[in-house]
Amino acid sequence: MEFALSNLPLSLLEAINPDVSLRGQASADLSLQGASQNPEGRFELRLSEVRQQQERELGRLPELAGRITASLQDRQLRLEGDISGFAEEPLNLRGNLPVQLSLSPFAFEVPETAPLDAELTWSGNIENVVGLFPVDSIRLTGNGEVDITLGGTLGEPDLGGRIELSNAVYENFVSGTLLQPLNLMIEGRQDRLEITELQASDGGDGEFTGQGSIQFREGEELISDISLEFSNMGFVHRDDVTAHLSGNLSLQGDLLGRSEVSGEIRNESIEIRLVNELPPSVSELNNVIILGQDDGDEESQDEDANEEDDTTADSGPVMALNIEINLPRRVFVRGRGLDSEWAGQFSVKGTASSPQVTGSLEPQRGSFSIAGKSFQLQEGSVSLPPGNDLNPVLDLSAAAQAGDIQAIIRVTGSASEPRIDLTSNPTLPEDEVLSRVLFDKNSSRLSPGEALMLANTAATLTSGGPGITDIARNLLGADVVSFTPSEEEDEGLGSVTIGRYLAEGVYVGVEQGTQAGSTELDVELDVTDNIKVNSQTGTDGGSQVGIRWQWDY
Known part of the structure; x- marks a missing residue:
């Protein structure tokens, strides 16, 4: 046939x-x-x-x-x-x-007692294997080698050979995690795969090691016994959060049934930065219609998705979580004028598909500075929302005495989208409070230059976006735009400075005052990294030249 x-x-x-x-x-x-x-x-x-x-x-x-x-x-x-x-x-x-x-x-x-003889081999860059899967949030590259043998019998199989990954680099583009170099060795030994080597570094002082085994048992069981240890590992490197952690984790149980991840994590240093401005968020598109697909197909896909969610929730492997996170100190929240240190504790329970995080951070010390005025941190908390979101929720307050009022700054929202409000005791409008803080006087007594500075500070403080000087700098194509108020209340704005770098180390700026003959040309030239020449020429014919030497250490 x-x-x-x-x-x-x-x-x-x-x-x-x-x-x-x-x-x-x-x-x-x-x-x-x-x-x-x-x-x-x-x-x-x-x-x-x-x-x-x-x-x-x-x-x-x-x-x-x-x-x-x-x-x-x-x-x-x-x-x-x-x-x-x-x-x-x-x-x-x-x-x-x-x-x-x-x-x-x-x-x-x-036959159960008949001898088996099989072999699986491959070698090359592991990046090619990762490229087979539709993922774009990680990068894994390095030398990979597979040489797995299967002997024994069907009743008593005998695994042999090894899976090796050497001089590899793993990078997660979402959390910023970097493992470099990463070395992994898995050896087959009768009815199990054993991790005989797992070592990685974060490119600095952080170290990551692991060992354990996965055993194949009758009855469709896959028994895991894996332990991991890490010291000062930089697991998170983002614009708004960095975290160096130490601790240990273990994975025990049946990977095809119920297993558990447990352990303790403690911080070496965590820094949460209130970034000034993040890239625009991506809008969610609703009611998207795919050409060539009728409504029946769309409804069918929705039903399939719902059935899949229900199946996942009701059956399949379950990975329980039992992790304690201790943060005794060295949790810093900084940016937008805030400089503070916190301590706290979190517990991670639930399952991998539905984690439950409880706990919070409490302030240890800190201050909030705005225009030279220091606000002392009074109370507050930093907590994580449920799930695997690494975007901390903020609730902070700081106070400072400004004349006859107490000015209070409250920071709420998330680390990526913080909201800053300025209040007072007794209650005054926000611009009035800011006027007392910046100039120690009523807003009705501000000069035009001080009023401009007040508006610029208010825009930057409350929104985190560009203020008046930032908008002017972008419109004019300049590198420097600044407003200086007059030292006398009745003299108005004071002066405006606009400047730009014409080449590497060559800066030209113009300062214009409100009085006649108050225009000044400023030229700066970087001769070396440590020597700078500065020349100032006014419309009144006066000029001066200076040489500045500096050494950074």
Whole structure:
């Protein structure tokens, strides 16, 4: 008997299972001969241009090609295969499996005591393997090698060989985590895979180590016993949060059933920065219509998504969490004039799919500075929202005496979108409070220059966005725009300075006052990193030249 199949589109698999969205072609050849109770034959499957349809969302993934041949003779099934297209070297499979096959009546059996002989090999850059998956939030590169053997019997399998990753670099673009270098060695030993080496650094003083095993048991159990230790590891490096942590974690239990992650984490240093301005947020698009897809397809996809969520919630592996996070000190919240230190404790319970974080931070010391006025931190808390969001929620207050009132600054919102409000006791309007803080006088007595500074400070303080000077600098294409109020209340604005760097180390600026003949040209030249020449020339004919020497250490 012979059978042949040529260039069958893999897209037809979607009719059988809508979750399978493969593209490519498949060809196959099958031949059988001999007695029906003990047949012999050969089967070959060839795959070409295989890819996932969803890959267009994250860019084009590599097209794969594969070949699998199976020959049956003398009750021995010999397997050979390879997968190529994702790296310079293909993934190779070889095996020899004793079987008992009958076509009439049909029966297929692998004896429990028959010897097994199989091998899986590959070597190359692990980045090529990661590129097979539609992920764009991580980068993993390094030398990878796979040499796994399977011996023993079906009843008592014997795993051998190793999986090795050396001189690797792992980077997470969301948290900023960097592991460099990363070395991993997993060895097969009878019924388990053992982690004999796991070492990594964060590129600095941080260290990360691990060990453990995963055991294969009968009854579809995958028993994990893995422990991790880390010291001063920089796990978070973002514009708004950095965190260096020490501690230990363990993963125990059945990975296909119920397991638990437990341990203790303590901070070496955590810094939360109230960044001035983040990139614009991405708007969520509702009611998106995909051309070529009718309403029935859309409703079907929604139903499938809901069914998938329900299935995930009701069944499948469950990973429980039992982690204590101790932050005795050295938790700093800084930026937008705030400089403070905090301490606290968090507990992480629940499951990996639905974590529950409780706890908060309490202030130890700190102050809030605005225009030279120092506000002492009084009370507040910094907490994390439920889930895996690394965006702390802020609730801080600081106070300072400004003449006959007490000015109070409250910082609320999140670290990425903080809100700053200025109040007082007794209650006054915000601009009036700011006037007392900046100039120690009523806002009605401000000069035009002081009023301009008040408006600029209010815009920067409350929104974190550009103030009046920032807007003027962008419109004029200048590097420096500043307003200086007059020292006398009845002399108005004072002066305006506009300047720009014409070349590396060459600055030219103009200062214009409100009085006649008050224009001044300022030229600065960086001769070396430590020597600067400054020249000032006024419209009244006066000029001066200075040389400045400085040394930073």
